[in-house]
Amino acid sequence: MDLRPSLDERAYVRDGANQTAVKILVVGHFAVGKTTFIGSISEITPLSTEETMTRAGEAVDDLKGVRSKTTTTVAMDFGRLTLSDRVVLYLFGTPGQLRFVQMWEDMARGALGALVLVDPDRLADSFAVIDLIEQYGLDYAIAVNRFDGTPVYQEAALREALDLLDDTPVVTCDARDEKSSAEALIRLVRHLLDRVH
């Protein structure tokens, strides 16, 4: 722990007194490029924080509850984008494992939506994360992260494999590239607007 981190003023939210902070989740299976995506577009060096999987007070009070004292922790990465003097956007990278349900509730609550990063060679690895997103009622777009040499995929086959709704956007992006990542986010936000109109 570091109780006195030295932060320069850029670490703080600009004009924080007037800002509305919103969040979008960047989800996907292990090593699909979530951290890379967030790092390519965030204005701050992405931060990482741990969610403890127990509630501290309960663990102390329940002397019999040895089994409840699971010490699992999971790290999530996040970045920040100040979009105007009124809105600051946070991007939270979330692992897709079902066992982190408590963290998912935290992340999903109040989120505007989710960008699901997928690797076309490992589509089946994305099923669990899409299930979770749908379970939490979040709207999403699919971003196919194209690494060098990734084979061209057929959108129709991908839609069928992931059982997507017709209006769910599917975009291709290079998570290492700021502009490409931004375009994927813009597509997601346009989709979210369509859904509320």
Added chain:
Amino acid sequence: MTRHGEQAPDAAPPLVRPYVITKGRGLPDDQQLSLVTLVTAAAGDQQRPSRRLSPEEQGLLELCAAGYLTVAEIAGHTRLPLGVVRILLSGLTEGGFLLVRPPVERASLVDTRILEEVLHGLEAKFG
């Protein structure tokens, strides 16, 4: 490609178990201190020094004195577990040391306005 978030944190292991830092207090209402709740130190004359602050509380207060950070950022910078940060911030808020700005409630009208701002902001920044 880095993916440090999916590896074990490289920070030194904590010296005490989390509930020692929190003095046994449990988690506050999640809604009040969400991941993106903005937090800053209260002006000096609004603080009610009713008790002595722990070193952890003092550290968080100093961190928050220079501007606004979200709960998640405070946890990230201090490398304290999120649950511990929430409990400490909650205590500091109750003591009048901190001001918190919870995120707006989700409602479709609000969402539309905010989504439009997000869209325009992204397009202006990257378009």
